[in-house]
Amino acid sequence: MLGSIVIDGRPLRIAAFRRLWLSSLVTAIGSQLTAVAVPKQVFDITGSSAYVGLTGAFALVPLLIFGIWGGAIADTVDRRKLLFVTNTGIAVTACLLWAQAFFDVGSVWVVLTLLAVNQAFFAVNMPTRNAVVARLVPTELLPSASALTGTMTTFGAVFGPLGAGAMLPIVGLPTLYLVDSVALLVVVWAVWRLPALPPLDGQVRRAGVRDIVDGFRYLGTQKILLASFVVDIIAMVAGMPRALFPEMAERTFGDPAGGGLALGWLYAAIPLGAMVLSLTSGWVSRVSRHGAAVAVAIGVWGLAVAAFGVTSTLWLSIVFLAVAGAADMASAIFRMAILQTAATDEMRGRTQGVFTVVVAGGPRVADVTHGWAAAGVGTAAAASGGGVLVIVGVVIAMVLIPAFWRYRAPVAKDDEAPDAQDRRSAEDRSG
Known part of the structure; x- marks a missing residue:
């Protein structure tokens, strides 16, 4: 009984996946310190949520450019080497962020520029890391692998x-x-210890514009993949309220000007709910209707965010944000499973590139819109209005794309290793 509730640890028995998972565990807390530090520093320098929202714009542009290109690169080179290069770039920019804060440069534009460079490396790293998973884990364990990854992140x-x-x-x-x-x-050292992960056809080459075009052409024929991106855009762009947290912590919940516990709790609440869901995700491998699961989870996300916007009590706000986080994690688990199973390996990097733009770019757009909306109508209206828009948007999407609501997970045919399955599928398609 307990095994059907707690998180499924079977993917960790696969040594290569375990190494990939552990390579990110070390930085899970450190990276989130910076995720709080950047918007807090921008708010300290400017005193404006609109400027905090501007961090979304500076992060979004490199994500749009390098997310798509990075996915194409991940399909044409050894993915382990690409992870090494991009993790090195992320580490260097993190060191530069420390230097500007240590020497008290006091320039919001320096902070924003370093954030943009950091996100450019991240935009290539994320689709590469995600594309690796399906090469290491059997199809039937992909939802469980997504849950494990989510647990580490949250x-x-x-x-x-x-x-x-x-x-x-x-x-x-x-x-x-x-x-x-x-x-x-x-983590740079840990990534280097992963096994080599060259393209399945063994041909390492430079990614060009044609590879990017081919990726979009492929996506144009995959209605289910496109729908998974659409519903996540609705959820994140309309409903992610994190740009409001620095102002709300100080002016709604009474934090001191230098920062305090309310700020930490607001940033922690969504991932706290996500972590609880992922730790009790033993049931996910038994859910076959992935499309319906995603839609319902996004509806709950919108409802919880709307409720968060209308409360002025800190602990009640944390509860609503935690419920939102649990719903978002459920959506993420099934969306990742859809993406891993519905895309072929030779296109997996490019589809993961689009996934990166959507998943990481959507909240950046939300930072801009919520920050500017709060400057005009206040933080409460900006948050609750966004939650309502999420609910309306996902209902409209299901009416217009009923195939996504009906989508079921494919049934695994054998117990072959994932690489062997991918090679055989590639041979079948080539005739």
């Missing part, structure tokens, strides 16, 4: 912000950046 996203809120008044911003920098340098 663990850091919970305790990172809580640590940031507690540490900020004591050690200041530079130390938060420093912890992230050290953790990222450790």
Whole structure:
């Protein structure tokens, strides 16, 4: 009975996946310290949620450009080497963020520029990392692998912000950046120890514009994949309220000007709910109607965000955000499973590139829209209005794309290793 509830750990028995999973665990908390430090530093310098929202624009542009291109690169080179290069770039920019805070440069434009460079490397790294999973894990375990990955990520996203809120008044911003920098340098070494992951056809080459065009052409024929992107855009662009957290922590929940526990709790609440869901995700492998599961989860996300916007009590706000986080994790688990099973390996990097743009880019757009909306109508209206828009949007999407609501997970035919399955499928398609 307990085994049907708690998270399924079977993917961790696969040594290569376990190594990939552990390579990110070290930085889970460190990276979230920076995720709090950047918007907090921008708010400290400017005193404006509109400027905090601008961090979304500076992060979005490199995500749009390099997310798509990075996915194409991931389909044409050894994915382990690409992970090594991009993790190195992320670590270097984290060190530079520490330096500007340590020397008190005090320029919002320096912070935003370094954020943009960091996100450019991240935009190539994320689709590469995600594309690797289906090469290491059998099809029937992909939802469980997604849940394990989500658990690691949300663990850091919970305790990172809580640590940031507690540490900020004591050690200041530079130390938060420093912890992230050290953790990222450790993960560079861990990534290098992964096995080689060249293209299945063995042909390593440079990715060009034609590869990107082919990826979009392929997506144009995949209605289910496109629908999974559409519903996530609705959820994140309309419903992600994180750009409001620095202002709400200070002006709604009474944090001191230098930062405090309310800020940490607001940032931690969504990933806390996500972590609880992922730790009790033993049931996900038994759900076959992935499309309906995604739609219902996004509806719950919108309802919880709308409720968060109309409350002025900190702990009740945390509860609503945690419910939203659990719903978002459920959606993410099934969307990732859809993406891993519905795309072929030779297109997996490119589809993951689009996934990166949607998943990471959507909240950046939300940062801009929510920040500017809050400047005009206030934080409460900006948050609750976004939640209502999510519910309306996902209902309209299901009416217009009923095939997504009906989508079921494919049934695995044998127990072959994933690489062998992919090779055989490639041979079948080539005649």
